[in-house]
Amino acid sequence: MREIEDFTLIGKTVLRREDSYLLRGKAQFLDDLPEPKNLIHIAFVTSPYARADILSIDAAAALALPGVIGVLTGKDLVDDIKTFAPVIELDGYREVRRPVVAVDRVNFVGETVAIILAETPYVAQDALDLVEVDYDPLPSVAEINEALKPEAPVLHQHLGDNLIFKSGFETDAFDARFAEGDVVLEEEFRTGRVTGAMIEPRGCMAWPDPIATNITLWTPTQIPHIVRTAIADHLDIPESVLRVVTPAVGGGFGTKAHVYPDELIVVALARRYGRAVKWVQDRREDLLTNAHARDHILKLKVAVKNDGTICAAYLDVKTNCGAYPNHPYSPTLEATAAVRMMPGPYKIRNYKYDVCSVTTNTAPTGAYRGTGQPSAFLAIEGMMDRIGRRLGIDPAEVRRRNTVRPEDFPYVNVIGVRYDTGSYLPSLERGLEIIGYDAFRKAQPADRMVDGKYRGIGICNYTEVSGTGAPGWRVRGFAKMPGFDSSRVVVEPDGKITVYVSQADAGQGHYTTFAQLAADRLGARWEDVTVIEGDTSKTPYGTGTFASRGSVVGGGTVIRCSEKVGAKVRHIAGYMLNRDPDRFILRDSRVHDRDDPDTSLSLREIAETAYSMNNLGMPQGEEHGLEATDYYDPPMVTMANGTHVVQVAIDPEDGRVQIERYAVVHDCGRVINPKIVEGQVHGATAQGIGEALMEEIVYDTRCRISKRPASTQSAASRARPRVG
Amino acid sequence: MKPAAFKYFRPDTLEEVLSLLAEHGAEARILAGGQSLVPLMNMRILSPAVLIDINRCRDLAYLREEGGMVACGALTRQGEAETSALVADRLPLLAAAMPHVGVRANRNFGTVCGSLAHADPLGELPSVATALEARFVIASARGRREVDAEEFFVSALTNCLEPDEMLAEVRLPVAAAGGKSVFLEIANRAHGFAVAGLAALVEFDAGGRCSRARLSAMGAGDTTARLRTVEALLEGGTLDDAVIREAGAAATKAAEPSDDVHASAAYRAHVTGSLVRKALRQMLGNGEQGR
Amino acid sequence: MTLILRARFFPPLRCGTDGEDPVMSPEKITVRMTVNGKAYVRDVEPRYLLADFLRHELYLTGTHIGCEHGVCGACTVLINGKTGRSCLQFAVALDGAEITTVEGIAGDGPLHPVQEAFHQAHALQCGYCTPGFLLTTIEFLGQNPDPDRDEIRQALTNNMCRCTGYLNIIDAVEDAAGRLRAKGGEA
Incomplete structure (x- = not known):
């Protein structure tokens, strides 16, 4: 794309338009939507056992309860919904399919074994207690290494063991290159299991159209088009009869970027009963069944020269898949991200990895905040510190010596990913400067004790995959991941602009920023631009909002599409004024002749021509209408980068960590709306701190979650990052 | 749900x-x-x-001083105790603990007696009541009886109430002149459940010797627990660094905490000692009675 | 008297109700409540939570449910002027109460100074938790019109936000305090 030089709105803080209804409590989240009459509320009977055979299900008492419409088991749904599985075409991945409701066997605590259909949510909850399920509990396994032991219970018999995915990579003459190092360091890193814990749990509502055969599914998803395709696939219905709409979405963080069994179930039930069907998740179900993430073991072994530079690195990664592969990514998402991202901003030219994913009797894991990247950076950054300690080199200096340097761009990393540009060294230096690194180190005593507390500084450099296009997904085996996103930009007959985008906002501010992009590129007033997304019946097909792709791919397509429409606007204006279209500039919803300031036309006047609302007709070869559609598939991936530097104090009395100062330098490229970008960085940093210090989902020896709900999920006000 | x-x-x-x-x-x-x-x-x-x-039983909402005790009725809100001048003046230990009890929205409605009856060994109020040697007034249609904290708190989430009884009032002895009280808590977040905590009350005689010590640890056992060995160690002596260190070690030894997902038993025992040291040092460093 | 399970552990099992029919005695009780200045009368089951009452009986869906056990603060409303978790209150127990929800802060008029401050500071992203934060802030600034940032942080422990990282919310509350003081000065 050509460089844009003439910004009017891009790069400016515009206050968010979505605030006006959010602040008044007028946004409509899933459970806020008006309910259709004759609605069926459903609730899920879930397994208390991590692994068990279902011997029998007795629903008589539940069915006798006034207000209960029905109780369905897995067997009742096998003809309606195919077994559920993502489509992954990657060597080393072995398919596992799951029934959306367990039929004979449960494999994790929280897995659905029966569905209550009731007139009210309260009665549905009452009925849950009355369904008697007879289980034969079986041995279970939650931990990766335990699941890999030969004597471990095997979750999916057709695999023969619990290895659902295994892959490897090695550069030429790796062993020889590794042997060239002066020192070898090895360390094992583990990341705890976490989840998005959005303040709004999930839920969904399917609403059959009473006159047509269409069904609308309301679901707070980050990927409405992918949800629609998956439902059509698994229910064997035409994609054309299904409409997926996202209401306001109360936080996503990747957790809502999956297709979940309940989304298939409500559509299937709405079709079966011809009534609207609604499910609202509660916090317990959120924590038991929404996609978890991390739970990785990373062994990193490096051969290092005496000057601290890495000659070769070997990374062994094991990830916990949970009981079943998530849809649509499967466990390969985090596994391949971890091993592919580990080199990050560092010049590691000799690299070998082994990676595997293991099924266990735990909730399925999936996408969340950076997928495998945080784990990979924990390992490599932890190793940088260890290299410094071993060789007596300052840890910041070790990083400097290994970093890809400005003159190296464009740089193709060891696994073939191209970094077109990056600010790796400048970001590191800026982070160190903000935190006052050199002065701190000079003053730091050998025992690190200052004023009764251990005080130290941690550094993390990172690259961040964003805007992955089709090639970037294909290379990792995601056979059905579109990769592109799309938009349709319409100048309406009144000269106002509607922008339809294939994305789905979950709080990122798309309704403001995409309007900025379109207004900027079309020379329109921002107020004149309306953004519509999260509705498969209104927007063209696309991938969705996750993996840091919203601005890059969604924003990219809005820019391209707006420019296409702008060209048509100029063309019609040229025809109307009988001048060369290239003379025109677009500003304030008007077309101006750059050499003749007195001559201009409003977008409305041009639109009236385009919509045949005058007697001018259209220029030769030009169709009526004033819109364009654009599909943008970015090449491979875009790499952002940044550095976090944090000063912490540790109380030797109780081990508590206090964050004293925190510097974030994040280079995300061209900023659309600085305030919104800052907000995103604040929020991501707080969740990162939570993941590092406070959050973890812990399974006990019986594979049950022993965990306080939600309360452990948010970064504390005690750990308050100051971002600057 | x-x-x-x-x-x-x-x-x-x-x-x-x-x-x-x-x-x-x-x-x-x-x-x-x-x-x-x-x-x-x-x-x-x-x-x-x-x-x-019982929210219509307005007669049960009161805080009043009588006979060297502050009586707190079954309907007295935590928020009322938190902002009460009487509590601030007479019960500095309770006043210090109050901000740690849940969050504002909880304290606006939650009652002091309700939290006591909940008998959570990680609760702030049971710990304060234990350190203060509170009296629990238990009422039933059969009559009234009064028990002390150690009788009231039976085990985790279990109190001594019979099915027909309720906690009608708690009576908290007012702080003695020259007494010092400190409340400390370790939690994973600024609000929410504690990992460990300590309510400490120490009185001194004219010669500056410790005349009475009452320390009650949160999360150090199946109920909120008096640290009697620590109390014995402190009473009759002068608070100095050596005694404080010894008291901390004794507290760690006395604690009988359990593991959970938030902290190991060993960590809880360790920080119980650290909280005792911190509390006693605060008493030394802080001339006036109070928070 | 004993509670069955330790409350702080997330219960892995759904506990039964001792074989009792759980919908015995669902006789509805009449509740009169003034919400955002408007009087309502409804007949509801005793177990009906205030959050559900507001959302599904009165269609005031701005009060959001996040955890249903008092932790997250999304459902915070003002009950007789004080913040309370509407997921921990039974509607029947609030007969005669005055409630303010997010819909009542500014009605359809110009934004309240606290709302305006949140808007200016970009103190919300998905906005799901925001109604609770607004009501917490209104109560807090009523009690402490000129707080420092640490006091603001303490007050905000009432609520959880997963999107913003809190920094802009602290800025917003600080700004709101100034706006309210200025407004008070005029009046």
Whole structure:
């Protein structure tokens, strides 16, 4: 794309338009939507056992309860919904399919074994207690290494063991290159299991159209088009009869970027009963069944020269898949991200990895905040510190010596990913400067004790995959991941602009920023631009909002599409004024002749021509209408980068960590709306701190979650990052 | 997460409450602030058949000084205790603990007696009541009885109330002149459940010797626990660095905490000692009585 | 008297109700409540939570449910002027109460100074938790009109936000305090 030089709105803080209804409590989240009459509320009977055979299900008492419409088991749904599985075409991945409701066997605590259909949510909850399920509990396994032991219970018999995915990579003459190092360091890193814990749990509502055969599914998803395709696939219905709409979405963080069994179930039930069907998740179900993430073991072994530079690195990664592969990514998402991202901003030219994913009797894991990247950076950054300690080199200096340097761009990393540009060294230096690194180190005593507390500084450099296009997904085996996103930009007959985008906002501010992009590129007033997304019946097909792709791919397509429409606007204006279209500039919803300031036309006047609302007709070869559609598939991936530097104090009395100062330098490229970008960085940093210090989902020896709900999920006000 | 159905009663007087309790006994629960009860009901950990709402019993909401004690009624909100001048003046230990009890929205409704009756070994108020040697006034249609903290708190989430009884009042001895009190807590977040905590009250004689020490640890056992070995060690002596270190070690030894997902037993025992050291040092460094 | 399970552990099992029919005695009780200045009368089951009452009986869906056990604060409303978790209150127990929800802060008029401050500071992203934060802030600034940032942080422990990292919310509350003081000065 050509460089844009003439910004009017891009790069400016515009206050968010979505605030006006959010602040008044007028946004409509899933459970806020008006309910259709004759609605069926459903609730899920879930397994208390991590692994068990279902011997029998007795629903008589539940069915006798006034207000209960029905109780369905897995067997009742096998003809309606195919077994559920993502489509992954990657060597080393072995398919596992799951029934959306367990039929004979449960494999994790929280897995659905029966569905209550009731007139009210309260009665549905009452009925849950009355369904008697007879289980034969079986041995279970939650931990990766335990699941890999030969004597471990095997979750999916057709695999023969619990290895659902295994892959490897090695550069030429790796062993020889590794042997060239002066020192070898090895360390094992583990990341705890976490989840998005959005303040709004999930839920969904399917609403059959009473006159047509269409069904609308309301679901707070980050990927409405992918949800629609998956439902059509698994229910064997035409994609054309299904409409997926996202209401306001109360936080996503990747957790809502999956297709979940309940989304298939409500559509299937709405079709079966011809009534609207609604499910609202509660916090317990959120924590038991929404996609978890991390739970990785990373062994990193490096051969290092005496000057601290890495000659070769070997990374062994094991990830916990949970009981079943998530849809649509499967466990390969985090596994391949971890091993592919580990080199990050560092010049590691000799690299070998082994990676595997293991099924266990735990909730399925999936996408969340950076997928495998945080784990990979924990390992490599932890190793940088260890290299410094071993060789007596300052840890910041070790990083400097290994970093890809400005003159190296464009740089193709060891696994073939191209970094077109990056600010790796400048970001590191800026982070160190903000935190006052050199002065701190000079003053730091050998025992690190200052004023009764251990005080130290941690550094993390990172690259961040964003805007992955089709090639970037294909290379990792995601056979059905579109990769592109799309938009349709319409100048309406009144000269106002509607922008339809294939994305789905979950709080990122798309309704403001995409309007900025379109207004900027079309020379329109921002107020004149309306953004519509999260509705498969209104927007063209696309991938969705996750993996840091919203601005890059969604924003990219809005820019391209707006420019296409702008060209048509100029063309019609040229025809109307009988001048060369290239003379025109677009500003304030008007077309101006750059050499003749007195001559201009409003977008409305041009639109009236385009919509045949005058007697001018259209220029030769030009169709009526004033819109364009654009599909943008970015090449491979875009790499952002940044550095976090944090000063912490540790109380030797109780081990508590206090964050004293925190510097974030994040280079995300061209900023659309600085305030919104800052907000995103604040929020991501707080969740990162939570993941590092406070959050973890812990399974006990019986594979049950022993965990306080939600309360452990948010970064504390005690750990308050100051971002600057 | 929706509560199961229950029969709802809303009496206006204590007598009516007690007669309903006599009638429904173990089937019934008292609804005061509901800040501990309703979460358990929403999760259906608890599904009482009968709720007796005492929020109309205005006579049960009071804080008053009588006979060297501050009497706190069954309907006195935590927020009222937090902002009470009487509490600030007479019960500095309670005043210091109050901000740690839940969050503002909890304290606006949650009652002091409700939190005590909940008998959570990680609760702030049970720990304060134990350190203060509070008296628990228990009422039923059969009459009244009074017990001390160690009798009241039986085990985790278990108090000594019979099914027809309720905690009608707690009586908290006012702080002695020259006494010092410190409340400390370790939690994973600024609010929410504690990992460990300590309510400490030390009185000194004219010669500056410790005349009376009462320390009660949160999360150091199945109930909120007096650290008697520490108290014995402190009483009769002068607070100095050596004694403080010894007291910390004794506290770690005395603690009998359990593991959970938030902290190991070893960590809890360790920080119980560290909290004792911190509290005693604060008392030394801080001339005036109070927080 | 004993509670069955330790409350702080997330219950892995759904506990039964001792074989009792759980919908016995669902006789509805009449509740009169003034919400955002408007009087309502409804007949509801005793177990009906205030949050559900507001959302599904009165269609005031701005009060959001996040955890249903009093932790997250999304459902915070003002009950007789004080913040309370509407997921921990039974509607029947609030007969005669005055409630303010997010819809009542400014009605359809210009934004309240606290709302305006949140808007200016970009103190919300998905906005799901925001109604609770607004009501917490209104109560807090009523009690402490000129707080420092640490006091603001303490007050905000009432609520959880997963999107913003809190920094802009602290800025917003600080700004709101100034706006309210200025407004008070005029009046």
